Amino acid sequence: MLIKLNWITLRVRDLKASLGFYHGMLGLPIQRQFESRGRQIAMLGTEKETMLELIEGNESILKKEAGVSIGYEVSSLEEAMERLAALDIPIVRGPIQSNPHLRFIYIADPDGFEIQLAEHG
Known part of the structure; x- marks a missing residue:
C-alpha cells in the first residue's frame, strides 16, 4: 500500500489575509479556490508537492503550545x-x-x- 501526504489543513480566521501571507508574501501558488458547505477554501502549493489547504471559519485556532x-x-x-x-x-x-x-x-x-x-x- 502506497501512502502519500496530499495536504495539510489550517482553519484560518481571514482567508484574504492568509492568502496575502502565503501567496502574496511567501509566493505559494494558488491552485484553486472554492466554497464548500458555506466555507471559503483555498489550496496552495505546487501540483507535485503536499498542498496547504486554508479553510476560513471561526473555529478555535490551533495554539502555539500544541507544538x-x-x-x-x-x-x-x-x-x-x-x-x-x-x-x-x-x-x-x-x-x-x-x-x-x-x-x-x-x-x-x-x-x-x-x-x-x-x-x-
Missing part, C-alpha cells in the same frame, strides 16, 4: 531572511543550526501558526 509547525525548504536562508525583512515579517526564532547541514528560522502567519523555513546544505 505544530509547517516546514518549507528554501534554497538560501540568507535570501529568505532578506525578503522577510523587506516585507516586515518578523523572525520568531532563529536562525538555528541544528547540524552542519541544516539551518532554519521560524516565522508566524496571520493566525499565529509557526512556519519553518529551512536550508539544507
Whole structure:
C-alpha cells in the first residue's frame, strides 16, 4: 500500500489575509479556490508537492503550545531572511543550526501558526 501526504489543513480566521501571507508574501501558488458547505477554501502549493489547504471559519485556532509547525525548504536562508525583512515579517526564532547541514528560522502567519523555513546544505 502506497501512502502519500496530499495536504495539510489550517482553519484560518481571514482567508484574504492568509492568502496575502502565503501567496502574496511567501509566493505559494494558488491552485484553486472554492466554497464548500458555506466555507471559503483555498489550496496552495505546487501540483507535485503536499498542498496547504486554508479553510476560513471561526473555529478555535490551533495554539502555539500544541507544538505544530509547517516546514518549507528554501534554497538560501540568507535570501529568505532578506525578503522577510523587506516585507516586515518578523523572525520568531532563529536562525538555528541544528547540524552542519541544516539551518532554519521560524516565522508566524496571520493566525499565529509557526512556519519553518529551512536550508539544507
